[in-house]
Amino acid sequence: MPISEILVVHVTYDKEIAMNRRPAFLFLTLAAFAVLAVTSSARGAGRSGQELFKDTCKSCHLPDSPNGEYTPMSLIQDQWREFFAEQWVPAHENLTDPAHDGRKVLELLAPEEFELLRDWTIEHAADSENPMTCG
Numbered sequence: 001m002p003i004s005e006i007l008v009v010h011v012t013y014d015k016e017i018a019m020n021r022r023p024a025f026l027f028l029t030l031a032a033f034a035v036l037a038v039t040s041s042a043r044g045a046g047r048s049g050q051e052l053f054k055d056t057c058k059s060c061h062l063p064d065s066p067n068g069e070y071t072p073m074s075l076i077q078d079q080w081r082e083f084f085a086e087q088w089v090p091a092h093e094n095l096t097d098p099a100h101d102g103r104k105v106l107e108l109l110a111p112e113e114f115e116l117l118r119d120w121t122i123e124h125a126a127d128s129e130n131p132m133t134c135g
């Protein structure tokens, strides 16, 4: 067989393998995404908004803290909404938390955990139906 023919056969063969493999590859990628989605939502659901507040905020905002004491009922709902939308990041972006191995405060919460904590805090603000201190 002349070399050019061997090459053609070879190339076609490679193409076939690649074509056949593509669906399997796609499937694996999708499966990996599915696993990621499940584990990350499980992580958000693993801790309640209340637990997240206790774990993430209390270490720096206990009574007598120089940073001010904050529990959900320290502010009314509109103030919390404004805080989470506009002040959370600028007030905390340069901080690290000694209570969490010196990690950056803004990296303590996954996005879905942040949403859970935010919604829980607003739900228990001073002017809510069920004001809470977070225990």
Ligand code: HEC
Pocket: 053, 056, 057, 058, 059, 060, 061, 067, 070, 083, 087, 091, 092, 095, 096, 097, 098, 105, 117
């Ligand atoms: C590592 C310590 C630390 C952690 C953790 C922390 N804070 Fe703070 N927080 C601070 C400091 C310091 C300030 C004051 C920042 C300033 O004055 O610029 C502050 C300011 C605030 C303020 C007032 C903001 C303003 O501009 O008036 C609120 C409300 C607040 N934090 C709520 C929270 C909540 C809710 C959490 C948890 C999701 C949290 N903090 C986690 C240290 C922390």
